[in-house]
Amino acid sequence: VPIGRPVPIEPNGVSGQVLRTGQPTGLLEVSAMRGISGDGLRRMNMLSVAGSPVIVEGRLWGALCFAWNESRPQLSNLGARMTGFTDLAATAIANAYSRAELAASRARLVVAADETRRQIERDLHDGTQQRLVSIAMSLGLLESKLAPNEAAAVPIVREARTALTLALEELRELTQGIHPTLLVERGLPVALEELCRRAGLPAHLTVDLDVRLPDQVETAAYYFASEALSNAVKHSHGSEVRIEVAYDKTTLTVEVTDDGIGGAAINGAGSGSGLRGLADRVEALGGQFTISSPPGRGTRLRAEIPCA
Amino acid sequence: MRVAVGDDAVILREGLARLLVEAGFEVVGVAADADELLELVDRSEPDVAIVDIRMPPTHTDEGLRAAKAIREAHPAIGILVLSQHVHARYAIELLSSGTDGVGYLLKERVADLDELSASVRRVGHGGSVLDPAVVSQLVGRHRQGDNPLEHLTDREREVLALMAEGRSNKAIADRLFVSEHTVEKHIKNIFGTLRLPLSPDDHRRVLAVITYLDSE
Numbered sequence: 001v002p003i004g005r006p007v008p009i010e011p012n013g014v015s016g017q018v019l020r021t022g023q024p025t026g027l028l029e030v031s032a033m034r035g036i037s038g039d040g041l042r043r044m045n046m047l048s049v050a051g052s053p054v055i056v057e058g059r060l061w062g063a064l065c066f067a068w069n070e071s072r073p074q075l076s077n078l079g080a081r082m083t084g085f086t087d088l089a090a091t092a093i094a095n096a097y098s099r100a101e102l103a104a105s106r107a108r109l110v111v112a113a114d115e116t117r118r119q120i121e122r123d124l125h126d127g128t129q130q131r132l133v134s135i136a137m138s139l140g141l142l143e144s145k146l147a148p149n150e151a152a153a154v155p156i157v158r159e160a161r162t163a164l165t166l167a168l169e170e171l172r173e174l175t176q177g178i179h180p181t182l183l184v185e186r187g188l189p190v191a192l193e194e195l196c197r198r199a200g201l202p203a204h205l206t207v208d209l210d211v212r213l214p215d216q217v218e219t220a221a222y223y224f225a226s227e228a229l230s231n232a233v234k235h236s237h238g239s240e241v242r243i244e245v246a247y248d249k250t251t252l253t254v255e256v257t258d259d260g261i262g263g264a265a266i267n268g269a270g271s272g273s274g275l276r277g278l279a280d281r282v283e284a285l286g287g288q289f290t291i292s293s294p295p296g297r298g299t300r301l302r303a304e305i306p307c308a
Numbered sequence: 309m310r311v312a313v314g315d316d317a318v319i320l321r322e323g324l325a326r327l328l329v330e331a332g333f334e335v336v337g338v339a340a341d342a343d344e345l346l347e348l349v350d351r352s353e354p355d356v357a358i359v360d361i362r363m364p365p366t367h368t369d370e371g372l373r374a375a376k377a378i379r380e381a382h383p384a385i386g387i388l389v390l391s392q393h394v395h396a397r398y399a400i401e402l403l404s405s406g407t408d409g410v411g412y413l414l415k416e417r418v419a420d421l422d423e424l425s426a427s428v429r430r431v432g433h434g435g436s437v438l439d440p441a442v443v444s445q446l447v448g449r450h451r452q453g454d455n456p457l458e459h460l461t462d463r464e465r466e467v468l469a470l471m472a473e474g475r476s477n478k479a480i481a482d483r484l485f486v487s488e489h490t491v492e493k494h495i496k497n498i499f500g501t502l503r504l505p506l507s508p509d510d511h512r513r514v515l516a517v518i519t520y521l522d523s524e
Contacts, residue, residue, distance in 0.1 A: 130392075133392070133415050133419070165416055
């Protein structure tokens with residue numbers, strides 16, 4: 001039988017019986033069978049047939065049909081062999097299912113987390129940041145209204161305004177870390193360019209990408225570069241960082257290389273948890289994360305993210 | 309000087325209007341989004357329009373687009389764009405069509421009445437204003453700790469000053485009685501000295517000019 005050929009489930013056929021009863025059929029005579037599946041079996045010169053239910057996670061998932069070109073197959077423990085094989089198939093199917101389910105749920109978690117971050121940024125921008133700016137404005141106004149005989153109050157008002165400015169600066173850093181608005185508005189190359197400008201080390205950017213990619217791909221690439229860059233600044237003791245981005249219509253590749261001390265390990269101490277997080281984010285999208293960090297010879301982090 | 313204000317947050321546009329009045333400006337009106345602002349500007353022809361970069365409907369860069377529209381319809385009106393973020397990219401986009409009468413400031417700077425008046429006046433008189441935080445990001449001076457302009461030759465500085473006036477290579481060449489090729493060479497050196505590795509060239513040109521303007 002060619003792979004992929006659909007066979008109808010007939011009420012009195014083997015799979016039909018399994019579907020109805022949820023039990024193994026026992027050995028059946030092909031000659032007694034009507035319908036398309038019976039004809040098919042006869043064409044293949046099969047004389048006997050049996051079906052066994054495939055149970056995945058407690059639910060009837062399908063049936064395995066066994067057929068023989070003799071009417072009484074001479075095999076010992078036929079029933080046990082069939083059940084054994086069927087259980088094996090069921091386990092493999094269950095594994096494949098949970099792997100797919102896990103991948104999908106990881107991807108959903110990443111998307112949900114990104115959406116939450118976007119919302120937090122928006123709330124901070126429309127709420128807290130605006131209120132703080134408004135307070136700063138009131139203080140500015142207050143300062144201008146202070147009468148000459150209240151000169152002693154001026155430095156206090158200024159102090160409050162300076163503190164507010166610092167709070168706003170911190171908040172700005174925070175919100176951009178939470179969700180880089182520029183990424184959404186102008187795309188990956190521009191956002192990375194800006195990231196490099198803010199970096200604590202000279203950062204050289206090469207981008208070969210002139211299209212917009214799906215949100216989750218751009219976001220993953222951005223956070224990957226951002227986290228890798230900040231790792232390099234914090235831990236590499238290097239003098240510069242190189243970020244290279246390439247796109248070949250199926251895969252987006254981001255590589256971040258420093259000229260520092262190397263020796264970074266994905267599950268190692270120190271920067272380890274950050275690297276683990278990077279790997280998780282990339283792998284959640286079905287991508288690949290690789291690290292090359294020989295002691296004394298810099299660190300190269302590479303993410304390949306599928307875009308199809 | 310007559311000023312129009314566009315900001316979708318009522319506390320900020322009212323607050324800003326109050327500060328402007330306090331600083332001696334006449335506020336011709338306030339607007340809650342880009343369309344309203346454009347209408348207001350058309351109707352009342354102010355000297356300066358102050359616009360929040362992030363407004364409805366998309367809350368991204370409406371302010372920039374409004375600035376561009378005002379620029380095209382009323383080239384004489386100064387435009388001051390306010391932002392809560394330090395996005396050098398937006399400053400470049402804003403200044404790349406000409407640095408006359410435009411400015412980009414972080415929002416909280418307006419709380420300083422002196423700074424607010426100085427910026428509005430400067431933009432209103434055709435000058436340009438760029439937030440120090442943006443400049444330091446562009447020039448990277450906070451890292452390198454020196455002023456790269458000091459490393460330019462006198463001739464290169466002259467070329468840069470003419471670039472800042474918006475002159476083309478040809479015009480600069482004519483003015484300095486040298487060939488266009490020589491001007492190109494000078495400009496290449498300027499980009500190198502100012503450590504502006506980003507292409508394309510017009511982008512670097514803006515950056516070079518910004519560096520120059522900031523040092524004035």
